[in-house]
Amino acid sequence: MNEKQIEAWKKVREKGKARYIALVGGSYGVAMFLFMTFFQFRNWLNPRFIIISALLWIVGGALFGLAMWTIGERRFQKAVTRGAMP
DSSP states (O other): OOHHHHHHHHHHHHHOHHHHIIIIIHHHHHHHHHHIIIIITGGGOOHHHHHHHHHHHHHHHHHHHHHHHHHHHHHHHHHHHHTOOO
16 A cells, blocks of 8 residues: 555545445445346346345445455555554
């Protein structure tokens, strides 16, 4: 991480893990739900399929957000222990 990335991640950390996961994971989950449900599997559309798809993509989005948080934190901690942060 360079200094600019470190400062950006510090701001993200200040806002909190839950907010990050909700924003990043939520954005990913909604985008994937819309694309996969209404474009990829449009021939299967029925209320049950839509509900199941929405639930799966909500969970998938949350896991994606958590993974991105974990990666960001590891990169940040590695930069801090390396002395890249003043």
